[in-house]
Amino acid sequence: MPELPEVEVTRRRIAPLLVGRRIAAVATTPPSYVFVTPPGRLRRLLPGRRVEAVDRLGKYLLVRLDDGATLMIHLGMTGQLFSSEARSPRLLSATARASLAPEEQAGFEPDAHTHLVLEIEGKGPDVYFRDVRKFGKLLWLAPGEGHPRLDRLGGDALEIDGPRLFAATRKRKAPIKALLLDQSVLAGVGNIYADEALFLAGVRPGRRAARLTRKEAEVLAREIVKVLRRSIETGGSSISDYVNPDGSDGGYQDERRVYARKGEPCLECRAIIVRRVVAQRSAHYCPVCQS
DNA sequence: TCTGTCTCCTGAGAGC
């Protein structure tokens, strides 16, 4: 599930394929939950535009076009943005994965889940947006047009510091984990990195945010930044469907301390990692190391 | 304003 590190890695690897190049043609699937802007409109508006830059705001990718317009992309839970040359079992259904050895896999052909195909002018691969569960979003912003989704975003999680996090927790009765997942407070943190950062800071996910001390906020802010940076370095987490634009897996899933390790021993104290629901999300923590 | 709940979606895996 793409969070800030996966979106940032995607941005860094997809930008060289797009920036400075022109979109020759566009194909889409029929209208669905993915298309905030109707697919027919995207097919009309995108061809002929040159990509100037690919930016990131929280978990949003912003493809800046030559006339000032922007294609806004959110990967949701299962969104994949990748090159047409990518090869990965994660781009196949489980049935196809099981029946084909990796060396037998042919090139990826756009399927029913490939909601946007950007054919790029000249040499080089095309770019696909695929999303099985359709929690991702595609949205066109006209030149100068903003969007409430972007306006509501809090500061980027890579830039959080202790005083700002401490201030955000004051008078908040919600669990600290709910606060970390609130994109209007902190843009970019999702379930995996909230659990990991809380473990490293020694704070239980269900603790009321307002009960965090100044010192704990300081440590938590530092661990959030550390864990996000480390994940970017390793190429993000390929826990379910996430795949890098070149088809490679991320590496951070091998460094997880608590996320999706329910029933396994804590790497610090050997106590058993537990899972409970906090803010309607599964939260994993060590009952000994975190208080 | 804050918090909690529901909803959207679909593949995987468990249970029968």
Place this chain on the structure above:
DNA sequence: TGCTCTCAGGAGACAG
């Protein structure tokens, strides 16, 4: 083997 059910989660809408 095949069917049914549950679960996973980002974020908007809505109710209290």
